[in-house]
Amino acid sequence: MTTHRTSGPQAHGTKSALTQQLETTLPLYQEILRGLPVGIVVLHLENPRDVKSFRITDVNPAGALLTGATLEDLRGRTLAEFPKLLKTRLPLRCLDAFQSREPRNLGEISYGDERIREGIYAVQVFPLLDNFIGVAFENVTERRQAEQSLHQSEERFRLLVQSVQEYAIINLDPAGNVVSWNKGAERLKGYRAEEIIGKHFSAFYPPEDVADGKPQQILEEAAQRGHSEDEGLRVRKDGSRFWANVVVTALRNDKGSLQGFAKITRDMTERHGKEESLAKAKDLLELRVEQRTTVLARVNHELRTEIAERVRAEEQLRASLDQLRALAGRLQSVREEERKSIAREIHDELGQACTAIKMDLALISRKATKRQTRLLTKVDSATQLVDGMIVTLRRIASELRPRTLDDLGLAAALEGQAQEFETRTGIRCRVALPEESLVLDSERSTAIFRIFQESLTNVARHARATRVEARLEREVNQIIFRVRDNGAGFDLEAAKSRRSLGLVGMHERAFLLNGELNVESVPGTGTTLTLRIPLPPSTLPKQDLR
Structure with missing residues (x-):
């Protein structure tokens, strides 16, 4: 073979054209390298007998992104600077590809160090010109983790389905043939997996349901509506029947194509029996309720009649109570008038009589001679008795109806009563009166004075x-009278149980005037009595307190 070697100007022109073409396409290759989504690393083998001498001459941006490093961290470094990488199969496979001049698929390598992100990388190596090797890789960590999670999820679901004992979980193909069988199905229906897989699920239905086409109707309904639910009798392998709840769900892929059916069956025999018993019990209960309703209607009528009678009795009692209170008020008024009349007669009649007796005794004493000592002694003794009687009559008259209450008003009567009480008992007694002038009718003045006396x-x-200490004061539209002592106090509940007549009388006086009486006392802390009486209308008779 004769080879013609081009020389001279023609050869020089060809070389220039190739150089120009290379300079034009080189930027294109670099742009393609930068745009690739996979990582590309270019290695240069500086010593063919030493894999550690592979040096990184270039890395595309995707390579830096996938490894989590920067271009500056990788460029110019040799494999000797990646000790952990030398322990993988990458260096030797690179050398193998370099020597054989053929690409090698390294599969997946798990790797990570202080420069390269920990992960799973799918790696391929391929020879380049001269002593250069290219490495292409992808970070498949997330994909592998997702696949692993999916596998684990599928395995857990399989174990879950197999471990369920209370439900028969069965997969059917589109024609209704059994393709999977769990332990619950075996326990419930009596078939082992190898006995039933491949057979039509109509084997679980009574002959009459099969003749009516019920199994096929259930599949058609599930295919049309997405699911079908039914309750009824089903047949076991041994021919025994049980009541079951069955849900059949159509299984379709992403494109909507029917792939088969999921069938879940639960034994409801016990519940169905209870429901039947419950229905019978319900019917019986309704009958008894009807009977009881009749009885209750009669009792209700009787109760209504009795309640109406009690209401009438309460109204009569209330009317009687109002009459009794009105009578009590009238008795109080009559009693006060009687007391006033008796006190006036004692003061006017007996008082004048005692005064006349005393004047006569004084006259007898002046007429008697000094020698009539026995007479004078009797006169003196009689005079003392008359003086004592006058004092007693005045006290009795005052207790019956103090003249100061009628002549000088409530304020003077309260002060006089306090002075008399202090003189008689030695207990200090003070009365505080309002500065402004107050007017009260006779009934309210008498009630306040009598309650003060009783306290x-x-x-x-x-x-x-x-x-x-006693205090009389006015607040807006009511009169408040308060009496407080520092004594031993008493138990209010015990006093109520004894029905103390004093307390009852004071409460009745307050009630007759539409007022209220409140007693506060604890053993050892004294007693406070508070009387509140509404002010009388302006049309009622007035009595100046002063």
């Missing part, structure tokens, strides 16, 4: 107090 009587008898 002082209770203090003298039971309290063992050393001080009593």
Whole structure:
């Protein structure tokens, strides 16, 4: 063979054209390299007998992104600077590809160090010109993790289905043939997997349902609506029947093509039996309720009649109580008038009589001679008796109806009563009166005075107090009268159980005037009595307190 070697100007022109073409396409290759989504690393083998001498001469941006390193971290480094990488199969396979001049698929390599992100990489190596080797790789970590998770999920689901004992979980093909069988199905229906897989699921239905085409109707309904639910009798392998709840769900792929059916069966025999028993019990209960309703209607009528009678009785009692309270009020008024009349007669009649007796005794004493010593002694003794009687009559008259209450008003009567109480018992008693002038009718003045009298009587008898303070004041539209002592106090509940007449009387006086009486007391802390009475209308008779 004769070879013609081009020389001279023609050869020089060809070389220039190739050089120009190379300079034009080189930027294109670099642009393609930068745009590739896979990582590309270019290695240069500096010593063919030493794999450590592979040096990284170039890395595309995807290579840096996938490894988590920068281009500057990788370029110019030899494999000797990646000790962990030398322990993998990458260096030897690179050398093998370099020597054989053929590409090698390294499969997946798990790797990571201080420069390269930990992960799973799919790697291929291929020889380049001269002593250069190219390495192409992808980071498949997420994909492998997803595949592993999917596999684990599928395995867990398989184990779950197999471990379920209460439900028969069966997969059917589009024609209704059994393709999978779990332990619950074996326990419930009696078939082992190898006995039933491949057979039509109509084997679980009674002959009459098969003749009516019920199994096929259930599949058609599930295919049309997505699922079908039914309850009824089903047949086991041994021919026994049981009541079951069955749900059949159509299984379709992403394109909507029917792939088969999932069939879940639960034994409801026990519940069905209970429901039947419950239905019978319900019917019986309804009958008894109807009977009981009749009885209750009669009892209700009787109760309504009794309640109506009680309401009438309560109304009559309330009317009687109102009458009794009105009578009590009238008795209080009559009693006060009687007291006033008796006190006036005692003061006017007996008082004048005692005064006349005393004047006569004084006259007898002046007429008697000094020698009539026995007469003078009798006169003196009689005079003392008359003086004592006058004092007693005045006290009785004051207790019956103090003249100061009628002549000078409530304020003077309260102050006089306090002075008399202090003089008689030795217990300090003070009354505080409002500065402004107050007017009250006779009924309210009498009630306040009598309640004050009764409270002082209770203090003298039971309290063992050393001080009593009373205060009369006006608040908006009511009169407040408060009496407080520092005595021993008492148990209110015990006093209520004894029905203390003093307390009852004070409460009745307050009630008759539409007021209220509140007693606060604890053993050892004294007692406070508070009386609240609404102010009278302006049309009622007035009495100046002063």
